[in-house]
Amino acid sequence: MFVNNCGNTVVSYIIHFLIGESNAEKWQRLIGYTADQREFHQYGIVIVPASSICFPTSAPAENDMPALPLTDIEGVPLLFGRPVVEWAGETLVVYADIIASSFFLLSRYEEMRRRGVRDRYGRFPGKESLPCKAGFIHRPVVDEYGRLLRGWLRRTGVDVPEPEPGIRKIWLTHDVDEPFFCRTFRNVLREAVKGAGIGKAWRLFKGPLEADPFYTFPWIVEQDNRLQKAVGRHRCEPLFFIKGGGRTKQDRPVYNLHSADMQSLLAISRTEQVGIGLHSSYSAGKNPVRIAAEKERLQKATGMKIHDNRHHYLSLCEPEDCSWLERAGITDDFTMGYADVAGFRLGTCRPVRWINPATRSVSSLTLHPLTVMDVSLSDPRYMHLAYDEALEYCLQLFDRVARSAGELVLLWHNNTVTGERTFLTSATWHRKLYETLIQELAKQ
């Protein structure tokens, strides 16, 4: 499906992805990726490789890490090559290597090459990433390369259209880390030990589920329904990511999927048509062989076939670990954002096949880039923004997604929208921000 004259599947897929799904079949054969001048005449456009990063090799490719400061082409940062476009006879020859640049970003090549750079949870820090250091984490530059490539195709006389601007799809996702604040006897003891008031804890334990401060799901569903109604169900899908296991401190509380309270939450998801995905545990982030068992447990408890995933703590640490998602029968993953900075970790805001940077192969797993996670904006260790700054930053990202006709993936937790400080966040404005963002998106 993704084979053009280059004979290299990953290069063909990237060309296909850059042109855009609807037009790719028609035009991808016009584009060559070669430095061999004798072959130039076979193509309408030739992109000249400036790095061997896309080609299978047993050792790290030469010239495989872009040097800062980057140059740019027509205002778009360029990772490899020179901003030179010139005619050779009837062929437009492009020395800006947007193929290698796209591969570097889409495959998380940098994370594979810099294994020693990880945070305390084993994750590659966004602030260490090239897009952050070069100042373009807020731009989906791979999609901008697509716009350049379509422009060059038009220069060769091909009538390739630009996609209609607008957000194609909005995923409203909610990771269920801690669904209830005080609903077990253990929770009551915890509060008593803290000296937080055993009377109040006992009342929450014995009272109705709706009085529990972390049980904000009815409010979340109300917001999500409002947006679905405004933009249409096909354009807006809510998802709850629910845990199916976990053994480390970071995985606590481990909740009982069969408890009456959990069954109430699952009942909401059924009646309100909220999708359920697996929230793979932090343990599974460290040891991805566990993903399959956790998925199995969640499927049994919900009676549903699970095919979506997001890792707790976004702890899908190594690029190659995605292969374990595939093996577990996951078809769609929503983990691909940096915890410490919101933006475009994969350089795109469109769903993209996972590219294995080690084998240079294209898989059947689809990655849905995570645009914004609530705590990335507010956490003092991360972006540490005030409400107004967070709102402005989010709207800027929304605008970028709309310009690229991409997808928006929002992640808001049930225990950040309580309006109070919680373990997860000291910012009390996440409820207000989510409500405002939903209103803004309803106008789209």
Ligand SMILES: [Zn+2]
């Ligand atoms: Zn989580």
